[in-house]
Amino acid sequence: MGIGSVSQPNTSFGKDARSGGFHPVARWKKAMTPRALQEVESVIGETLLSLGYALGGAPVAESAPARFQRMRSLYEWYFGTKLVLKTKTPFGRWFASRELELASMRSESSTNALLSARAPVRVLQIGNYPPPMCGWAIQLKLVTEELRRRGHVCEVLKINEGRQIKSPEYVDVQSGPDYLIKIWLYSLRGYQLNVHVNGMSKKGYWLAMAAAVTGRFLNQPALVTFHGGLSQDFFPRHDRSLAHHAFKALFRLAGKVACDSEPIRQAIVQYGVPAENVQSIATFSPQYLQFAQVELPPAVEAFLARYPRVLLSYVSFRPEYRLDVLREGMRRYREQDPEAGFIWLGFPDKEVPAAEQFVANWPADERASLLLLGNLNHDQFLTLLTRCFVYLRTPACDGVAASVLESLALGIPVVASENGRRPAGVVTYDDPSGADMADKLRFVRERYSDVKSGLAFEMNDDNVGRMADWLAGISLAEASESTVAVQ
Template sequence: MVQPADRQAALGRSSRGRAGRRVPVVAAAHPRAVVPSLRRRPAGGIVVRVLLVGDYPPPYGGIAVHLQHLTRTLPQEGIACRVLNIGPNRRVPNPEYEAVRGPAEFLRRLIQYGRAGYLLHLFTNGENRKSWMLALLVGLAGRIMRTPTVVTITSGGAPGYLGSAGSWIRFIARWAIVLPAAVVCRTEAIADAMRRWRPGDLSVIPAFSPTRLRPAERPPQDVVAFASAHGPLLVSVAILRSEYDLPTLLQAFRDLRKQHPAAGLVIVGGGQDEARVRELIELWQLGDAVLLTGWVTHETCLAIIRESDVFVRTTLYDGDASSVREALALGVPVVASRTAFRPTGPILFTPGDPDGLHAALVETLAVGGARRRASLAAPPASDEPLVALYRSLSPVSARVPAGRRGGARLSRKAS
C-alpha cells in the first residue's frame, strides 16, 4: 500500500504505476471525426456503413464512451460510421455527431440513413418506457426501409423493469426485440429476459475492449494533490443517482477511516443526486477525505483509476460494467456489489450492505499486492464480435468500392 508521502513521486511515472506497479502504456487518444478516411481496405473491396444511435459524450457514461470508442476503431476495420446523438447534450452542435430534437426528426433521420444503405444500431438501457419506444422505432424503420437493424440492451436493470412492467410496455418490448435483424445484450442475465420473445439468436457482447485502455499521462492536478495527501486511495466511477448507491459507499468509507485515518475517496462522475451526496459527506464529516471530480474524459478517468489502491463499484444492479473490467485490466484491485454478472477478479459484497462493503475493503487492502497480481488474469473482451456481426448483416446497398472516399456520407441519391 502506498502512503501519502510516497504518492507524489509515484504519480509522475508514466510507465509504472504507484509502488512500481507495471501498467499498460498506451498513447493517449485524440479526438477524431466520425467519418475518418479508412486506414485500410477491408477484404473484398467493400465498405460497411453503420449509423450508431445512442448517447455521446459529454457526459461520459457507459453508452456514450462506447460509441465514442467505436467511432475511433470501426474505421480501422473498414466500417465507416456516423453517430445520431440522442443523449442529454444532443442540442449542442458538434461535428462528431448528428443532432436529433424530437421523435419525428429521430424517425426521419433513421429513414434517411436507411435509404442511404446504413445498418442502424441503437444502444439503449432497456430500463424505461422511452428506451423501448426508441428500440421499436428503430426496428420499424429497418423493416420499412428493408435495411438491417441492431438493438443493444445495456443495463442490468432491464430484466427487473420488464418483470414489473405493464402489459402495454411488454407488448412494445416484445416487438422491439422481434423486429431487429440482431439483438445484442451485455450479459446472459439480460439475454435470458429477452428469450421469451426471441429464443434463438441473441448475442452477448461486452462493451469493454483492450483498445479502450488509453489513459491520460497524468490525472488532473486536483486529483494529484488529493492523492498525495491521502492513502490508501479509493476510486469509484458513478452517475450520482439512486441505483449507484453512493450512501452505502460513503458509510463504508466512513467506517474504513477508523482503520485508515488518512484514506481518501475520489468519486468520478455527476448526476441529479449530487446535492444529496454532498449532504451525506458533510453529515458524516468526510469533507476533507472525499473528492468529487464531476465528469471527466474517459482517458482522464482511466488515469485516475490507475492511481488508486482499490476501485469500488456499489451499484444495486449492473450490466457488464466496463469500469470494472478497465480497473482489472489496469491491475487495480476491485471491490464490487454482487449483481447478476461480474467478471473474475473482484471481491464481492451484498448490494446495499455497508458493513459487507467495509469488510471487503479491509480484506482487499490487507492483501492488495496479491490481489493486484491476480486481477490481471481477468478475462478480456474485444470489438471483434461486433465487427463480425456488422459484416454479416451489411446490406448490399452499403457495399461500395473501397476506393471511393466519402462513401460514408449521407446522400439522398444513395441506392
C-alpha cells in the same frame, strides 16, 4: 430477391453458362418452390400474362399477400420520390446512392448476401457518444472508428447529454421530432440503424422502439445493442407485466440483437426471439486499455496528495447507484481507516448540482474526505484509476462493467456489489449493505498484496472488431475463418 448492379449482378447466368445448362426463358418456374412460385405470380402474374408468358403455378384466387403489397407500394413510393428528388430538386445527392435499390430490400438469403456483407455498409449508430464519457460511449466510439477504418460509412446519432451541441464527430439531436426525422432520413438513404438500449430507462426504450418501428416499416429491421445485466428495473421480466410485453415487442421488431454475455442472451431468447437472431459479444476489448498518462486537474492532484489511500467510484445521481448505501459504507470504513479518501466521478453537468446538494449537509470531516468530480475523458479516467487504492462499484444492474475490467487489467483491486456476474478477482459485498461493503473494503486493505496478486487478467479477444463484424453483416464464424486465412 434483390436488384442487381453492374459490379454485383443479381444473376446466376454466368455460372449456368459455364456449366452448359443455360436456359434463361421462364427460369422462375423451375428455380422456385411451389409456394414461392404461387406467391410471386400472385403479385406479377398479370404482367407475365400480358407479356405472353404462361404461369407456372396453380391459378391464385386470392390477392397477393399483404407483405408483398406493402413491399410493392414501398418500391413505387421510394423510386418515385427518389426520381423526383434527383431530377427536380437540388437535394438529389442526399438521397441517391450507388445502389439502385433501397438497401433494405436485399434478402439475406439471396446469392449476393455474402458479397453484400463484404461490400462497404452504411450504419447509423444511435446511442451515447463522448463527451461525457461512459462505458456505452467508449464502446460506440471505438466501434465507429473501427468501421470507418475498414472503409465502411458510420455515423453516430448522439442521444445523451450534449446531444444538442453541433459537432463534426456526430449527428446532433435537437428534439424528439428532430430525432424521428433523422432516423427516417438516414434509413431512406440506406443506413442500417443500430440503436443502443438497456432495461433501466423508459425514455431510452421509446427511442429504441422508434428506431425499430422505422426499420420494420422500411423493410430493414434495426439492429439492437442491449446493455446491462440481469437485475435491471424492466429486464428481464417473464410474466404478464407491461415491461415484459414492451421488451418482447422491441426484441421481435429488431432484425438482430447483440448483448454482452451468454446469460443475457438466454434471457432475451426467452422473450420468444429466435436464438440465431441474438448474438453475445462481450463489450470489453484491448482497445479500452490504450491510453496516455496525462496530468490531472489541480484539485485532483491535491486530493491524491492529502490521502494515502484513495478509493474511486464511477457514479451518477440515479437510484441504481445507491449513493445512500455508498455513503454508509464509506462512513463505516473510515471509522477503521481515517486516512482514506473517496472520489465520486462521472456526474454529468446536469447532475452536479444535485450531487453537491446531497453532500452539502454532511459533517465537515465526512465532507472533506470526499471529492466530487464531473466527467473526465478516457485518458484522465485511466490515469486517475492507476493512482487509486481500490475501485468501488455500487450498481448491481450493470452486469460486467467496463470500468471493473479496466481496473482488474491495470492491477487495481475491485470491491463491487454482488450481481452474480462479477469477474474472478473482484471482492463482492451483499447488495445493498453498507456494513458489508465496509467489511469487504477492510478485508482488501488488510490483505492488499494477496488481493493484487490474484488479479491476473488477460484480454485477447478483439470484441470491438467482433462488434464491427456484426454490424457489417459478417457472421462470427465467417469472421473467424477470415482471420485464420489471413494468419
